[in-house]
Each structure stands twice: as structure tokens, then as C-alpha cells.
Amino acid sequence: MRSTLRADPAVPLEAPAENDPLYVRAAGRALAVLSAFHHVDGPLSLSEIAKRAGIDRSAAQRIVHTLKVSGYLRRGPNNRGYLPGLRLLDHTLDVLRLDPLVQRATPVLLELRKTVRERVDLSLFDETRLVYAFRMQSKRETFYATLVGQSVPIFCTAGGRAILAALPDERVVDILRRSELTAYTPNTITNPDTIIEQVRDARRNGFATVRGEFLQGEVAVGVCILGRDGLPLGAIHVGGSLAEWSLEEFVEKIAPLCIEASQAISNSL
Amino acid sequence: MRSTLRADPAVPLEAPAENDPLYVRAAGRALAVLSAFHHVDGPLSLSEIAKRAGIDRSAAQRIVHTLKVSGYLRRGPNNRGYLPGLRLLDHTLDVLRLDPLVQRATPVLLELRKTVRERVDLSLFDETRLVYAFRMQSKRETFYATLVGQSVPIFCTAGGRAILAALPDERVVDILRRSELTAYTPNTITNPDTIIEQVRDARRNGFATVRGEFLQGEVAVGVCILGRDGLPLGAIHVGGSLAEWSLEEFVEKIAPLCIEASQAISNSL
DNA sequence: AGATTTGTATCGAAGAACGATACAGACGTA
DNA sequence: TACGTCTGTATCGTTCTTCGATACAAATCT
16 A cells, blocks of 8 residues: 555645744644654654654644644554544545535536546646545556545646646746656656647647556546636546557547536536 | 535534643644634635634734645635635545554455445544545446545444444443434434444444435445454445345345455454 | 653743734625 | 725734743663
8 A cells, every 4th residue: 555655746845934924833833743744654753743843842742732632643553653633634524625626526527437437536736736636436446545635746647737738838847847757657758848748739639648657557538627717726537447448549538528527617617 | 516415423623622731722723723614615714714713813814824825725716715725635645544544454445345346435433423534436326426534423324333333332322422313314213222222233243234324225334443452443334225235135245245354454453 | 770762741931922903905885 | 986894914012822941750672
């Protein structure tokens, strides 16, 4: 399971915004404590939390206490260390159910999944990354379970490229410059110029495709969802197996349906 | 979509713990601000946030500002009001990937789903409620998309009853007493004594069943997952359609597999 | 057994958060 | 049009909260 988790591309680090008269430090620190759990792979002790959050052990102590009594933290197995608490999932629910895109997209994507019979994902665009809102599986076969909040790179995924296609070239270049162009598979395109060409293709076609660039043996079609202001909010992403499909077949069958779905969603926003 | 969301059973309200010398108030307030979005159905203005969080508008202003620059809040559509921000999903990921139960259960449940070909859920036990960690769909048909963080009642779901069966009678009674025994369908059992009988059945069988008590037309088998200390951590939940199955058939085919899966998970904890 | 961890508890000084107050723009209404 | 009320934003002095030092017991490692 752990092996399926990639490093998050460019997570905006806790930027405390020094000298901001409106900034509430203690509030920020509580979140810094919770953020200490990003990227770690097990329970954290008080001192570890303090170090990662960049605060004193005493401060950590009191904040951890506060978070614990509220359910945002809990003790780890065998009462060793701390883990993020289930209370956080309440906020997950708030984010998802209040998100206008998720609200509109859900029924449409349920329908889409019923017709395409392949894996359908919805991801949300957040500055420089794509965050998974949910995945609707299909078929028996599953690569792995995707967890909400997992984020995928923009440069080598179908959804990501579809989003880039909706942005002006200058922002595309900027995002690519800020991305770590890691080769996740032998097929991953890491040359910025080639990526930009792919993006231009996507711009013409109205959808983007990827063949095994992020996941071995996966074909995917991605279509961007635009907000009222014309800016990309997220992307639909349909993925299938290269064992069953050629890229061309997949595109021919899937892409029109995705575009239709995307328009249905965009129009209802 | 909204119509699929039930009121959360007994969410532990923000209990500020007055006169706790270790309590960091500003930290608690930040979370109170985020919690203001529970149960609402749209963007919240500054004053609404203040009211719901029980703080002054000025305090709300600064905390909202702090949360906004950190990505925990964002402006709503058309720049009206505020919504919970995507940054929260990073913490969702932390909760899920660091949860020992989720870690162990994921591969087992992927396998389980492959063999049963029905919907498989994992939910986590949190004091008086069951919170969804994830759902693995199967088949074409889907009732609706379940969102992470959604919680279901304990008293009338298969997973819930399985958990009750793992608790001593006194705690069962206590939890039932604290639950709102709402009839979600005409089939919902709301009589505490009858529920306790069901729980005793589940205790004998090693699994619990439910027929259309929470969702019309759904059969479900639930099996509890025990921690090392013998206390319930969560539940596996397999659901099918009454249009395809009788309760007996479903149980006969599904229950043994669920129990096996549960034991595989418990043993690896 | 000794040396570090762990989590917990207490306290006074320093400083940050509180809440009052003020202002401009958007919105709806008369 | 002019009004009132909402929105979000900005500034400031006093108070009360948070900070970080210090201390202690229990568990864990060496």
C-alpha cells in the first residue's frame, strides 16, 4: 500500500507569513502541528512533532493536548506517539460536499462510469497540483486503492495536461518550471518542450491523453472542467488498461463521452 | 447528491474544555472556525462563521485570514463567502495512510472485493459513530458515491452491529442510549431490545447482517475488526442488492469470506 | 545500572490575541 | 436616487493568553 504513494508534487510548505498583523500565530501553529504528519510514515512523538512543526517542545505539548481533546490527534498503537485523529475526516466531508465542482460532477460522473465501465476519477486543481476528490472504480481489476487527498503530478497525467491546456502558455511554462519532472515510468515524457506540444494537442482536441506515463500499462483520457471565469477547476480522468485497449480505440470510445460530461458539469456551475 | 447525506449521528461538538491550563484557545478557535462548516450547505460569510464558531467577528476575521493564507479556507464561487480549502485534504491523506487499520486492511479488502464482486466498505469506529474510510465499488450499479468522512449510524448498519457485538453489553446499552434511533427506512429496527438481540446474534455468529434498514433494498454483512487489545477498531462491510440476493444466500456466500478477511487483518495488526 | 527517551505538570514574564472601532464597496430596498 | 445593511478589510491599545524554562516520573534503550 505504501508503495503506491508518491511524493506529493510541490506541496506548498507552511509559510507562516511573518509580520502579518492579521496572522494568528497560535492558530497557525496548531495547523503546523497537524502538518507535521505529512510525509511521515508512523506515529510521531512529542519532540518529533515539535521539531517538524518548528516549535518548542512546551508549545507542542499544549497544542497536542488541545488537538487531542478535540479528536484531531490520537495516540498511536500501544499508546506510543501520536497520529492524526478521525475528527479530521469531518472536515474532509465538508470540503468535498461543499465544493461546487464535486457537487455538480458527482451525478454526471456516476452516469459516465455506468456507460464507459472504466475507472473514473475526479481531481481538483490546486495551484500547482491535482488532488484526488474521489475515484469510481469499475471492473474487477484495480491497480490500487486511491486515497482521498492523494495528489498526482500535473505534467504527466491526462487530467493534468487537460488543465494545462486550459491555461495560457506562460502559466503552463511556469507550472512546468516549478514541477519536478520525474520519470515515473520509462514512458514518462520529461522534456518540457515535448510536454508543451502535448498540451497544444490537447488544446486542439479538447482532451488530453497519456499512455503509461504515470502508471505502467495505463491509458487515460483527461478532460478539464472550467469554471464560469474560464479558469480550470479540476479534471475528469478515465483510465483503462493497455492490456485491453489501444490508445486509439480508447480515445475514440471514451473521449467524446468525457467531453460531453465535462460540458454538462461546466454548464451547471 | 445532497439528499444522500444523512445527518451525522452524535458528532462530538466542540467542547472547549474551560479552565484547562494546557488548552491553547487560539488553536481551538481555528478549529472551531473550520468546524463552522459542518452541516452547512453553502459558503459562509465572516459573520456567519463568527456566530457558528462562537467568537467575535474580529477574531473570526484574523483567524479566517490565517486559514486562508494557509489554504485551509478559500473564497466561494463569485468571491462570495468562504469555503473549506483543499489543504484539508492533505490531512485526510495523513489520517488514512497512517491509520494502522487502513494500512493492513487495504490489500486484504482489494482481494476480498475481487472475489465477492460486491461493494466493500471500510469504516472506522470513533466513540459513538462509524466513519467511512473508503468504499470499493463493484458492478455497474451504484447507489451513490460515498464521500470519505461520511458517518453512518451504528445501531442500524451491519458494520455498526458487528462492532456492538464486540463490546460488553453495558457499552452497547450506553451507545444505544446516546444514539438517535431514527427509522431510515420502514425496515429499520428502532427498538433497543430488538437491536440488542440482533447484537447477541452477531456475537454468536461472528458477523452481523442488515436487510434494508439503512438503505432501501440493500443487504449487508458486517464484520468487526479487533485491535490487539480486543477492542473494535472498525468494520468491514459488504453490501449487495436485494434484487439479486436473498439475505440467506448473501450471508452464506459472503459472510465466511468477510470473517476470513477480518481475521487476516486483525492478525497483522 | 545509567542514560535517554517518553509524556506530564507548573509558573512568571513577554507578547500576542482580543474586541472595539472605523471605512469602503456591494447589495438589496424603498 | 438615496438609504440601510450587508460584505470584507484595516488599525490599535489593553488584557489575558501563550511562550518557553524548568522539573519529574515512567518507560525504553544501551
